[in-house]
Amino acid sequence: MRALRILVPAALASGLLLSGCAGDPTTTDASDAPESDGEVTLYAGRDEALIAPLIARFTDETGIAVDVRYAGTSELTALVLEEGERSPADVFLSQDAGALGALADAGLTTPIPAELAETIPDGFTSQDDSWIGVTGRARVIAYDGDVLDAAQVPTSVLELVEPEWAGRVGFPPGNASFQSFVTALRVLEGEQPAEDWAAGMAANDPVLTESNGATLDLVNAGELDLALINHYYWYQRAAELGEDAMRAQLAFLPGDPGGIVNVTGAAILTAGVDDPDALALVEYLVSPAAQQYFVEETFEYPLLPGVDAPAGLPALETLVNPGLDLSDLDSVAETQEMLVRVGLL
């Protein structure tokens, strides 16, 4: 919390300075100065069971009460877009970068202070500081360990259009992480090769699902040989069912577009502008304590340098695709049009 003690007065001072410089008597009103009211409203597009304990720790440490609204990232994004600038939410915690991009595009986010934004390495956070990366999640292939050896699993998703995999691959085409990966494919391989791949997948009798978790369940049940999902779903299932019960196994795809690392992130929304409590909450999410919490409880990659990844996972650096910047993934709309064209959406 040391950073907060520095940042808050700094923000206060700069706010006062700016409003003073503007010379507008109405804006020098004392009520305009950022003031902590000890309360912040968070829209959390992540699972309550995973986030609530972290929020409780934050409140214990800072005394700031957090009013949390839990729902899916997609429902909450639709909600904030509908609420617009009247949204009561100060902070938005998102399951993926795409939702944050949509909120930023709609002009509903306020910039993260540069000192804070710089704590997360480039490539895992927004370039314009409209939001900040919190955790990393790798795309993987989950495979049926009873049917396939690790050596038989493709090392690139590009192989999945081969006849050998017809009817054996499942993925959720409407899922944001899947669409981010296809966007990465467009960026890395070019528009036409990406569309050829998507058309090839559509023609290869894929099993289309609604969610990553459901896709993994199919592999675990022996209904499906390969699933394109995010890595932590496997760890969540293993935590519930026990690792011995996991028929599905994971294959990481270093260097492949199908193995990119996407992020969860947080943004300060319109209502949270100049609210030190909102800033404190975002700051906490990327603090060492919270990053360690994510490592232990959700099996995601920490983004703050110096915090170790969950045991047994390949190093984050080995998965980073050098040709890709996460901000290149903002063309999701074109990806969706492409998926519509090939008949997957």
Add this chain to the structure above:
Amino acid sequence: MRSSRRPPRALWVAGLVACALASIPLVYLVARVAGAGAEQIAVALSRPRVPELIGTSLLLSASVTVATVAIGVPSAFLLARAALPARGLWAALAALPLAVPSYLAAYGWLAAVPGMQGFWAAWFVLTSVCLPYVTLPTAAALRLSTTGFDDLARTLGRGPVSAFFSGTWPQIAPAVSAGALLAFLYTLSDFGGVALFRLPVLTTAVHQAFGASFDRDYALILSGVLVLIALAVVLAEQLLRRRSPARAPHGPRAAPLRLGAALPAALVLLAVPSLLSAVVPTAILVGRALDAAALRSFDASEFAEALAGTLAFAAAGAVIAIVLALPIGALAARYRGRRVRIVETAAVIPLGLPGIVIGLSLVAFSLTVVPWWYQTALVLAFAYGVMFLPKAVGGVRSSIGLVPPALEDVSRTLGRTGLQTWWQVTARLARPGILAAALLVAVTAMKELPATLLLRPTGTDTLATELWSRTDVAAYGAAAPYALALLVVATIPAFLLSRHRDPEDV
């Protein structure tokens, strides 16, 4: 019992106000779709998958409707006319699926049979949860119907089935078609059941467009298609119902049918849908809950809060639905004419709208018109009131329809004012039916999810939202206590409904 007299002005005004409030989601949808522009509408509708989505939605809704009628009418016949041991038990079992949200039934089945998917899986689960919509009102209509015409037909040499269709069927047809309409619209607007079985239909495409792509225009245009389908089906049902003759007066009843050797088969028919929709999925989830790791995550105070929230929101929603339904139901029961039909139609449309659209429309409406109410319990209760108004209207209409207008005339001639007559005569006589309608709204509201997620006060939970937050990460075991509680809480009104005897109220 309808009359061609002109309705009193106050009733008209109240009916129109209720209708206007119920039309908020529709107005929002029309305004937003119109705002998207003709070109974008054309582009959206020309997507290659759109015809397929419409086709699957129609086919699923139609086949669920056919199945609920094919199973529901014989079940209702057994409940109303056959001599059954422990009759109350079977009636309660027939109502039990009302307490089961489609996503819960689908979820329980998937936990046991992960390979279940596609059209027939969705058809199976939706048919089993929609059955009471047909069985309950049909059984109630059968209890009130007479068998005199059947007997006459038998004496003229017809077989028992043929006699049933010429004698009893015309008397129960309005109840059957009203129930079939509810089953059709429920399936059309259902999301959870179809999504879990990975069947792409209009509602899943709406959710996908809202969710993954934040493409709200496309989502709303598809919702517009859903409303047009719902509108066409509602109008068709109204035509069907108008062709049916008025209910026959009380008359001779045949003695309860002795089933003899067919009794076991009959009991199986009555028990199987409830077993499939409620008992099996719940048993599977409870089995998972006994897992030690899952029980560790159970938090009693969180559970108690969710339970209290569920009951309070559902009760408030039921009150609002009934208040809105009273003038509309009274108009529909007592008066004829095009304007009455329009009011009645407007009140049924919300049933064809996906919950997420109703949720978003009320977000926009409450932020614009009553911002200080936004994210309060009142807005959520109002959403329930609007969403389930059609069910309330059906119950109010049929129970007021059973009050003979002559009684009201007598009351007026004895010096009571119109309002006094309404309160002291009509409302009192119709009360059991109206209470049953309120129960039905409450039980439906308890399991509602998409609008609840959007509109509930921040920081509050219901059993359904808690269940959702646990099923989302596929924590089957942790979800089980909430699933079980939802089932138990919703079973009580469902049980009370099974004892109720008025037709067309479900």
